Each structure stands twice: as C-alpha cells, then as structure tokens.
Amino acid sequence: MDSVDEKIIKILQSDSRLSARAIAKKMNIAPSTVLSRIKKLEEKKIIRDYTITLDYANLGYDVPVIIDVKVSKGKLFEVENEIAKSKNVIAVYDVTGDFDVVVLAIFKTRKGLDQFIKKLQAYKYVERTNTKLILNTIKDSSTIKI
Numbered sequence: 158m159d160s161v162d163e164k165i166i167k168i169l170q171s172d173s174r175l176s177a178r179a180i181a182k183k184m185n186i187a188p189s190t191v192l193s194r195i196k197k198l199e200e201k202k203i204i205r206d207y208t209i210t211l212d213y214a215n216l217g218y219d220v221p222v223i224i225d226v227k228v229s230k231g232k233l234f235e236v237e238n239e240i241a242k243s244k245n246v247i248a249v250y251d252v253t254g255d256f257d258v259v260v261l262a263i264f265k266t267r268k269g270l271d272q273f274i275k276k277l278q279a280y281k282y283v284e285r286t287n288t289k290l291i292l293n294t295i296k297d298s299s300t301i302k303i
Contacts, residue, residue: 158198158203161184161186161190161194162194162197162198162203163303164184165180165184165191165194165195165198166198166203166204166303167302167303168180168183168184169195169204169207170300170302170303173207173208176188177191177192177195178191213263217265218263218264218265219265220263220264220265220266220267220269220270220290221261221262221263221264221290221291221294222261222262222263222264222270222288222289222290222291223259223260223261223288223289223291224259224260224262224274224277224286224287224288224289225255225256225258225259225260225286225287225288225289226240226256226257226258226259226260226277226283226285226286227255227256227257227283227284227285227286228257228258228282228283228284229282229283229284230282232281232282233251233257233258235282236258236280236282236283237249237251237258239280240258240260240277240280243262243273245262245263245264245269245273246260246261246262247261247262247263248260248261248299249261256287260277270288274286274288
C-alpha cells in the first residue's frame with residue numbers, strides 16, 4: 158500500500174458513494190488507476206465493505222448498552238455466536254479482564270433490553286452479566302481515519 162492507495166482510502170472514508178471518476182478527478186489520476194487500486198485493496202481485504210452510518214436515535218433506538226458477559230466451561234465461541242444472532246446486537250468482542258465477552262447492543266425500549274438480558278442470562282454457559290446504559294456518545298466510529 159502506497160500514498161495513492163492511502164489517498165483513495167481517505168476519500169472513500171469520507172464518501173464511499175463517490176465514483177471512480179470522481180475520485181480520479183480529486184486525485185488528478187486516471188479512473189482506470191482508481192478502479193484497479195480499489196480492486197487490489199478489496200482483494201487484500203483492506204477494503205471489506207461499503208456501508209452507511211445510521212442515526213439509531215432517529216430510528217427510535219434510544220437505549221444503547223454495553224453488556225459484559227462471564228462464560229463458563231470453555232464455551233466462549235458457542236455463547237458469542239448465539240449472542241451475535243440477535244438483531245439488536247451491534248458488536249460482540251472477546252476481551253480480557255473479569256468478563257469474557259463485551260456486547261454492544263441497542264434497543265427501542267427498556268422492555269426490549271429487559272427481555273434480551275433475561276434471555277442472555279438463561280443461556281446455558283452464561284454465569285453472569287453486567288449491563289451499562291450508555292448515557293451520551295462522544296465518538297462512535299468503527300474505523301480510524303487513515
């Protein structure tokens with residue numbers, strides 16, 4: 158990866174809807190160069206997806222939480238995969254420390270959160286959970302700017 162690739166990534170991070178022609182114009186290079194560079198970045202799995210960022214609050218999801226989960230008997234991946242199936246779960250992480258898993262999830266209501274936690278606590282290998290309600294979000298980005 159060189160400075161041209163980095164510049165393409167920066168431009169795509171700011172607006173992934175731009176065409177190769179628009180990117181090429183910004184960089185003063187040929188559109189075919191942009192297309193071939195993007196294809197190579199995709200093949201190397203440096204660029205994995207093109208996506209949108211949703212404002213969950215505007216969609217009615219006003220209850221964001223972080224849930225710590227303690228898992229027993231070496232069944233970490235089994236529990237994580239089960240948690241990941243929920244439509245409300247944004248991310249599932251293996252972590253070090255007092256808990257084994259951190260779950261980032263968002264709900265429309267406290268009742269939805271309550272139902273999820275009770276279901277989670279009923280999983281066979283879940284020993285305990287610790288739920289934290291997110292009061293304010295200062296930064297929310299799954300990527301860093303290159």
